[in-house]
Amino acid sequence: MNVIDLTPRGYCHGVLNALAMVKKVIRTESYPRPIYILGQIVHNEKITKAFKEYGVISLDQKGITRLELIEQIDKGTVIFTAHGISKQVIERAKEKGLTCLNATCRDVLKVHKAVESKLSEGYEIIYIGHRNHPEPEAILALDPKIYFVQDEKDALRLPNELSDKKVFVTNQTTLSLYDIESVLKIIESKFPNYLFDNEICSATTVRQQAVMKQEPVDLMLVVGDRLSSNSNKLAFVGSFYQKIESKLISGVEDIDLNWLKDIQSVSVTSGASTPTSVTEEVIQFLKQYNKNDPKTWDHQSHLDILDIL
Numbered sequence: 001m002n003v004i005d006l007t008p009r010g011y012c013h014g015v016l017n018a019l020a021m022v023k024k025v026i027r028t029e030s031y032p033r034p035i036y037i038l039g040q041i042v043h044n045e046k047i048t049k050a051f052k053e054y055g056v057i058s059l060d061q062k063g064i065t066r067l068e069l070i071e072q073i074d075k076g077t078v079i080f081t082a083h084g085i086s087k088q089v090i091e092r093a094k095e096k097g098l099t100c101l102n103a104t105c106r107d108v109l110k111v112h113k114a115v116e117s118k119l120s121e122g123y124e125i126i127y128i129g130h131r132n133h134p135e136p137e138a139i140l141a142l143d144p145k146i147y148f149v150q151d152e153k154d155a156l157r158l159p160n161e162l163s164d165k166k167v168f169v170t171n172q173t174t175l176s177l178y179d180i181e182s183v184l185k186i187i188e189s190k191f192p193n194y195l196f197d198n199e200i201c202s203a204t205t206v207r208q209q210a211v212m213k214q215e216p217v218d219l220m221l222v223v224g225d226r227l228s229s230n231s232n233k234l235a236f237v238g239s240f241y242q243k244i245e246s247k248l249i250s251g252v253e254d255i256d257l258n259w260l261k262d263i264q265s266v267s268v269t270s271g272a273s274t275p276t277s278v279t280e281e282v283i284q285f286l287k288q289y290n291k292n293d294p295k296t297w298d299h300q301s302h303l304d305i306l307d308i309l
């Protein structure tokens with residue numbers, strides 16, 4: 001089997017910074033206990049489990065906002081995740097007397113600043129992102145009048161009255177370079193004078209470009225969490241644009257051996273929040289796999305949870 005290791009892959013600077021912050025709090029006894037993370041520090045279940053081993057509590061409930069989650073904490077230290085956080089949540093945490101640390105990625109902060117600046121200049125803001133993701137949640141808290149668009153249908157519903165106003169369009173950092181275009185085309189047809197600031201971050205961009213530039217393969221495996229926006233987009237770019245059978249897996253244990261039976265080549269990439277050790281285990285498994293030798297079929301993970309960090 002020809003195994004192609006796509007690069008770049010693995011942690012981006014925002015994830016590295018967020019993980020370093022949590023590790024520092026674990027090591028430093030002067031930070032009040034318990035240690036909470038509001039959400040998952042980065043979208044990777046294995047990392048969340050590893051931090052749990054050190055007593056870190058990640059509060060993450062589907063459909064519950066950060067502002068609601070903060071009410072569940074009465075003492076200790078709270079770390080805000082790489083995806084960004086609203087001022088309202090920070091203020092509430094301080095009112096509650098919590099020690100606060102903010103791991104928001106600098107690329108996400110840049111979008112906050114761009115939106116705040118354009119709001120102060122009187123622009124109407126259209127923000128393209130994923131519903132129920134923490135990054136849009138923090139942006140939309142900047143002003144209730146921000147228009148949120150996830151797809152073409154939302155774009156078509158934008159009020160026509162905006163055509164008389166100054167319109168600023170920007171986006172979530174981890175979207176696909178390629179599918180944002182269809183939404184932008186609709187926005188352009190409705191508000192031709194719109195101003196667009198593409199905020200897809202460099203880490204997301206270069207990983208997607210590597211997927212687009214790869215030689216044809218029979219299968220692409222994206223190692224990443226099902227909640228990770230940039231990992232999902234890598235699989236989407238592979239399957240939709242490159243027409244490569246693409247699977248999102250959280251680790252070697254998710255590989256279905258049936259996928260490998262009749263193929264000659266497989267490429268591997270990973271999301272920006274996937275531990276390198278998890279991706280390496282996938283690559284090593286694929287390299288030694290032989291469809292005729294059952295001894296090479298064991299695809300249980302042998303990583304110690306603490307090795308993940």
Ligand code: SF4
Nearest residue numbers: 012014105107173201
């Ligand atoms: S994927 Fe991009 S925006 Fe998200 S943490 Fe990494 S660098 Fe920051």
